Amino acid sequence: MKNFDLLVTEQMQTMEKLLYLQSELERCEEIEEELKSLQQETELESLQTEIAHMKKELREIHRVFECQTEEVIRSYQEVKVSV
Incomplete structure (x- = not known):
């Protein structure tokens, strides 16, 4: 169960x-929308890069979160099976 708790904490x-x-x-x-309306091209390009x-x-981060979710589910199933 400790592993499961650790995985959930990491996921949070x-x-x-x-x-x-x-x-x-x-x-x-x-x-970005404000800069477009003000036509601030230099600042706009920098912001668009960011x-x-x-x-x-x-x-x-979405990819990591999905992997963590799968790992949490596997860990929970292992705990459930061993109980």
Whole structure:
């Protein structure tokens, strides 16, 4: 059961990262729209690069979270079978 608890804790930490990054991405996208309306091309390009990086990082965190979910399920099933 200790392994299961550890896996769940790790998964919750990943979820926190995921939620933080999603909120930051949303904030940057709002700024992107403002810069577009102000036609601030230099700042816009820099922000768009940052947004692309965040989206890539978000995809990676999603992948990690999915793997962790599978591992948590396997661990839970092992605990359930051994009880």
